[in-house]
Amino acid sequence: MxxxxxxxxxxxxxxxxxxxxxxxxxxxxxxxxxxxxxxxxxxxxxxxxxxxxxxxxxxxxxxxxxxxTTNESFFFRDKTPFDHFKGLMLPNLMEARASRRKMRIWCAAASTGQEPYSLAMVLKEMRAKVGSFGFEILGTDISNEVLDKAKAGTYSQFEVQRGLPIQMLVKYFAQEGELWQISSEIRSMVQWRKLNLLQSFSQLGEFDIIFCRNVLIYFDQETKKDVLHRIAKQMPKDGYLVLGAAETVVGLTDAFEPVPEHRGLYRPKQQSADAATVRKLGSAFPKLSALTSP
The missing domain is CATH 1.10.155 (Chemotaxis Receptor Methyltransferase Cher; domain 1)
Known part of the structure; x- marks a missing residue:
């Protein structure tokens, strides 16, 4: 070439x-x-x-x-984000959403579906604690080919051996020849949609938890900043963003801050009460704001 x-x-x-x-x-x-x-x-x-x-x-x-497009994915990849999901994100958000009893989760660049299906299995395993709480899981990817595979939920022996506990394989999969298909019960918990992260995704609405792992590493700095900035607009102030182990928001955006002692986990940056008050006063009394500005 x-x-x-x-x-x-x-x-x-x-x-x-x-x-x-x-x-x-x-x-x-x-x-x-x-x-x-x-x-x-x-x-x-x-x-x-x-x-x-x-x-x-x-x-x-x-x-x-x-x-x-790189389509590397496997069940419960890196394990830690799923521990955070089960032990921190879900308890905190279920308490905060106790009145509406609904939660939305987005897996961006979901590839062949192992990540959202892993989350669905976690929720199914926690059904005693989850109760009647409603969850919507959306998986998106730029590739039609991987989305078709994700929707089918059919995986090779090699794919189900990568990260998937044997107990979950037996409980949630059925063997079809040399392949394994995830149960219709788990498949029905995930919706799929084609999406290019470079394009607007404002139409997707707001999400309480966003997994955007191992995709920013392929972008340049400006593209990373743009995607993170737009992701922040799709989250409530108490939401969670999950990035890959080699990814960070540090030096890219002030919209998020790391969750202490939880690698790869971020939350929208909380404004201090004083800063928020000053901004409100500034908008109400612009002349006073100008006089008090440094």
């Missing part, structure tokens, strides 16, 4: 998915896109670039983006 073609694909992928590729990643582009060229009977990657430049190539463009 010549440099100009790689540069085009790099800019195209950043614009469409936020994915940032260094010069050293040319081998990755080639390995993931060669199968696309074969499926479309294109002679080379150069021919693929020419094809996606043409008007009316939307479907091919989406296929290229999906081919380059």
């Amino acid at each position: 010549i440099t100009t073609e790689f540069d085009f694909l790099r800019d195209f992928l950043k614009q469409r998915s936020g994915l940032v590729l260094s010069n050293e990643k040319q081998y990755l582009v080639e390995s993931r896109l060669i199968p696309v060229t074969r499926r479309h009977n294109l002679a080379s990657l150069s021919a693929l670039v020419q094809a996606i430049r043409k008007p009316g190539s939307t479907a091919l463009q989406e296929e290229v983006v999906e081919a380059m």
Whole structure:
């Protein structure tokens, strides 16, 4: 692949998915896109670039983006966020939502579905404590292919062996040949929707808990800031944001602050009463605000 073609694909992928590729990643582009060229009977990657430049190539463009998207996921990945979910987030929010008895959870970049299904299984295991509390779990991803797999809830032997306790495999899955399908009871607890995090998601509404793990690491700094800023707008002041182990809000946004002693867990930053009062007074008495400003 010549440099100009790689540069085009790099800019195209950043614009469409936020994915940032260094010069050293040319081998990755080639390995993931060669199968696309074969499926479309294109002679080379150069021919693929020419094809996606043409008007009316939307479907091919989406296929290229999906081919380059990393879809690594497994049940109860990293374990700690699920411990936080069960031991901290749920108890606190169930107490705070005692009157309405409803809670919304969003798993962004949910890939093939293991994360939201893991949360659903946790809730099912806690049904004695949860009682009649209502939960809505939404899983979103940019890729149609992984969403189709997530909706089916069918996984290989290798996939169910990665992080899934054997007790839960026996309780919530049925074996179908060499595959395992999660029960309809668990599948019905999760809704699915295609979503590109670079685009507006304000229409999704407000969420009490947002899992956005292991996706920001593929974005540049400005894109990270933008996504975090927009996520903050979708959360109540007592909500929780869960990021991946290698991700942080520090240095990116003042909208969130870490939850002490809970790695990867963040809450919307709480304004001090004094600061909030000053702002209210400033809006009511603008001249006084101007006089007292440093």
